[in-house]
Amino acid sequence: MADIIHLGRERKSHRLKTIEASPCSIECPLGTNIKSYVSLIAAGRFIEALEVVRRTNPFPGICGRVCPHPCEDQCLRRDIDEAISIVALKRFLADYELSCSILPRYERLNNDKDKGKVAVIGAGPAGLSCAAYLARVGYKVNVFEALPLPGGMMAVGIPAYRLPKDILRVEIAAIEALGVKIDLNVKIDEQAKFDKLVREFDAVFIATGAQKPRRLDVPGEEDVRHGLVDWTTLLREVALERREKPGDSVVIVGGGNTAVDCARVVLRLGTKNVQIVYRRSREEMPAYRNELADAEEEGIKINFLASPVRLLVENGKLEGVECMRMRLGEKDSSGRRRALPVQDSRFDIPCDAIIPAIGQELETSFLGAKHSLRISGEHLLVVDRDTMATNQKGIFAGGDAVTGPASVVEAIAAGHCAAQSIIRYIDGLPFKYPPVEIRRDLAELTVEIPPPQKMLRAECSRLSAGERQDSFDEIYRGLTEAQAVAEAERCMRCGPCLECNECVGVCDKRQVIVEAAGLSAAKKLEGPGTLVRVAAQDFVFSGNRAEQYETSVFTVEIDEHLCRGCGLCEEICMYRAMQVVYRGDGIFTANVNEDMCRGCGTCVAICPSGAIKQNYFTARRINHLVNATLKRCGSRFPVVIFACRWNAALKYESDGLPAEIIRVMCTGRVTGGDILKAFQKGAAGVLIVGCANDDCHYGFGRRAADENLKHVSDILSLLGFGPERLRVLQISAEGGQELADMVKDFLKYIENLGDIPTGREM
């Protein structure tokens, strides 16, 4: 998690760099157009956003969970507060699609058929993305997978609590729907089988991954018959629902994500004592920070600066591991500090199982003894990294088999790269072309727009350490729709076009632009840019006011600066005139649909922040009416009556009684403040006169008033005023005399109570 950054910024103008592509997209190994799909999310167009993602990435749901998101490291929003949570947005899209039960579908990129036959060995991310790409342009692809399920390391290497299996199933099913044939349980493990593929297909793509775990290479390793566990087997067995704990006290060696995954899986299998041994310090550990923190929270111990030197074995059974303390030396060629042994620092860790997770290499047995493919010193296939071609014609390779353990997104990139080369190879085109150079310094432009407000990135909620200890349920929950839209709005849309919409502002053909931006009047609040929104709004509200309802005189208005978007008005308004809408920059405020508003004013009384103003019956006017009424009463015991103007005691005459009526549209409009202020100004009592419940002109205003006035009663009682000084009456339209009688009663009652003992300083 990035720290909260308080960098200096100019207050008047905000500098944005325009570069050939957005920095996030440049950094993405797939070149995904992040700005485009994030903008679509901000506009609420989720399915279209997902289509943009799928143009370059067949696994949005998977990458939305496990991608190391190098894009976020480049996000320019970090200069203001924090990077956009791009990875969480991608996941949101996939989850959204799944929750709508929409099956993911790819568009074919052309109508070609039978362009050629390609064999892919291995149904992991590299193999499947290569297959998907080829299938979309008309190739017949056959994928051969040794395991009983597709997905490669995504299926049997990443535990379910990070990547639930149904996500994988859906995304692979979409690739199969393109016509890709996946043959499971087919091992290409002999030279004869491999050679047959080379003969029968136009091209072969090797994406077998690297499953052979590296050995510890320490004394004792050969003697162990029980207790030396191979991590690929462990994770695979768990993925295939064969769950047996490897021991009661388990040591994992390594510092990568695999080591952390193994430790957390072992913990979930029921082992209480799990320890990771890593030869460098926390700083150098390649595992993701949050995964590491989560693991430690679950109770996994990490023994830094330690390296195994010998396994302690008794009759073939592992009894422990002897380790040596390490210290950090100079940086090595990889840029990490070298781990050097500390003299005389040996110590034992007792354990009954050890899992080395220090890297993998390629299983090459299928190539046979006499193959001519180049293999590197690290036991990986050697290819031309620009084309993924091996030294043998028609054979391509990519993914972990070439790079060693790497991320899903890198494997997908390799798959796509290989697919493009395969197409050129089969078409007989030269497939080596110069790499495209991206210019990052195209221009710099200063735009006079205010800098965005500080708004920290959205955080996904997650299961607590206790809840997840013995469960393989997914730990992180995705963003909600509201969170996703707000998060996407944080994006500053860096890139060649700033989408600042200045052009819309200066162009007198605004409607054309608004329409071109795909914004109908109804969608006015969903557009990606403020000015487009403003322009659209102009068109909506230019109607003739005089044609609106008679009651429109009393409709309410929202002060958007005061509104907190708490939604209480939306809850209370039965006319659905109030709706909380998203205004951009993480701000939600209520919006009044004036056509729906009937002007009862009930929402005014419920609003906690004073953001709603009722036309005509403003707070100021009511205040003034109260003052005037009290002045006219001229009694020692003046009474203020707030009454509904529709159906309550319409023929009431005060006839000299010190009790005058202030008519409002509905008693629901009377706020607690109005009543308390009447007392403050010297009223001895307050009457609220509403219509009978079933006679309420607005249907719900009267009930809302009852609810609201309960609070005021409680307050009066706490203050010691006696709640009886406030009475709520229900009187029908004809009940003028009835009210007069009640007022007389009430006056007698409060005269008995006496003055409110105030110093009248108020």
Add this chain to the structure above:
Amino acid sequence: MIEIDKLVEQYNILDVGEHAEKLNETCPVAGVNLEFSPEKIAMLAKKDPGALVESPLIWECLACGLCRQVTEQRVDMSLFIRNVREQASNSGFHGTETHGGMLITTQRLSAFTSANPRRTGWINEALKVESGKGKYLYWVGGAPFFDAVMPELKPAALDSARAAILLLNKLGVRPVVLENERFSGHDLLWTGDTKGFRSLADQNMLAIKNSGAKVLIVSSPEDYYTLAKSYAEYSGGLDCEICHITEFVANHLSELKFSEYRQRVTYHDPCRLGRGMGVYDAPREILRAIPGVELVEMKNTRDYSSCCGTSCWTNCNRYSKLIQINRLREAASVGAEALVTTCWECAIHFNCATRPEAWRQVFMDVSDLTVLAASLLQG
């Protein structure tokens, strides 16, 4: 009425210029409201004091005291604002009252009525309290009123007051709870109603004196600050020891035993308790004493703690909400499962920021330390 330029000098407001960049960046309001900055207030105070008094800027300021912290105790923006608001209020300029003015009007009524408050109805049989006289006095503050106006927001202020008494009982203390306690006057003082504040202070000081209390234990940080500092500033102060409930409990931790509670929490320092009264450690000591609780710190913590976004039931708006959401996200970003605070009002504000459910921006439990501690008491 004191002239604005004298106030400017007294509180070193012109020094804002020298620290402008840093102040504008740390100010929680300036971060979310681009129309606002401490620098703007300082400029206006210098160029056009009359306009400052009428300006909404003085009501947008949270008076959270962070300016003082950032400038090494030089620029006292919060006291400056308090004094300017007094002038504004006298000239008829006010902030926007929340809840239709219900809570602030209640306090004005409380200041000028001699009606006898009836505010101890919430004390149930499980709580042991004294009425009348005693060595210890527990100050309830506005809790019964807050709960009456916002019964839907949890944790409820009265739950916290009940929890405080439970903790005190457990330590063998039966505190006096005054039936005629009034609002402390914090909100009136900080919205410019000095007359109302003085009236409340006089009545409260008399009531406390009559109770014979030697130790006054307070839950609300705002009340604690007011009773301890503002009363001293206006009327010479109270003749007894005043402490916050967390200080009292932290001093007697060895006598309390808590059940295990597995949660990773972060602690939000309320402005008046932290920067106001310098109480940072007591709440943390209590949290550390609860087995299973893991305390993580946010980036802006202790004397640099961010404000909860609004105070005095005035000017609570979209910017307040952004501040609150940012604070809750800050808690989430350090992996906390709950944000714990000792201020009812902070808790109310944070909880309000998560509404409405359909547009929820952040998921973070907000808990009250006193309620948490009391609910885990053993034996």
